[in-house]
Amino acid sequence: MMKRSSTAYYCSIAIIVLILLVMIFGTWLMPHGIAPEDKINMLQYQEDGKTRYSIPPYAPNSTFLLGTDHRGFDVLSLLLNGLKYTLGTALALTLFRFVFALPWGFWSGSTGRGGGILRSMQWVVSSMPAFIFLFPPLAGMYFGLRLDQGLKADPHYQLLFSVTFVSLVTFIGIFPLAHQIADRTRYYNERLFIEASRLMGGSVFHRTMRHLVPCMRNEMLFIFLSEFMQVLFLLGQLAVFNIVLGGVETIGDSDAGYSIAITTSGEWLSLIAYGSRYIRLHPWIILSAGTSFAGLFLALQFFLNQLKRRYGSERQLM
Secondary structure (H helix, E strand, O other), X not given: OOOOOOHHHHHHHHHHHHHHHHHHHHHHHOOOOOOHHHOOOOEEEEEOOEEEEEXXXXXXXXXXXXXXXXXXXXXXXXXXXXXXXXHHHHHHHHHHHHHHHHHHHHHHHHHOOOHHHHHHHHHHHHOOOHHHHHHHHHHHHHXXXXXXXXXXXXXXXXXXXXXXXHHHHHHHHHHHHHHHHHHHHHHHHOOHHHHHHHHOOOXXXXXXXXXXXXXXXXXXXXXXXXHHHHHHHHHHHHHHOOOOOOOEEEEEXXXXXXXXXXXXXXXXXXXXXXXXXXXXXXXXXXXXXXXXXXXXXXXXXXXXXXXHHHHOOOOOOO
């Protein structure tokens, strides 16, 4: 039953609307450009009557509120431009999980078949954090194929890693998600009106589309949002250890031992991976990207909790 809306509920909606606006219009809100012609090699300034030069990255100042990266690009501009790529990546991976888990969960919950395999695989996958399963193979591929070299890396290797990354992140989430959907399907499948539909000759597909989906639409929204946040958090964990998808360029000279891989779009996970390598020398990079990512995650969690409170779903999902 839908509960009366609270101030917190409207605040959560306002925050989500703000995030969506930044995602859509972030490119036009950037205070500085991030095109190749906007790179800063050095800045000239006067000190003690002498002309001196400084090279990026620059600490936060009145011109660059969150500082710059090694190319002289404004970190705030990178964050505004990169939000859409971060959310898009997490959304795509969540949808991939649902493509496989949703029909399997409905089918298993409605027919009672495949439940043993689903429970066994769900137990195996959930026995330890997903990060523990994913990090060894992905790190081995990423650094073994020298993908940390950015644009200098073999594009075929980059494609292979991207396919493996997407496949593993999708695979690791299919079984817990399908198991959860199957449990809820079994719960609703015991209702008298669904049993009546079965006795009248309704197929599994008919019962699912005409009865189960309408009954579970709110729960499916909450499950999707929860899964989206799990994917986002998992991607953030991998980013801390420099495991990210493509979209980086390399500056410096790798032969001379000076090579820095930096995101070309400002994608947040790549910024976290880049900033974590320079946390001691240039802490404003990881602080800006990490704080923004944490704020995004907390905002989504707040929104989900308020949705559950409004529609009284906590008791249903127990």
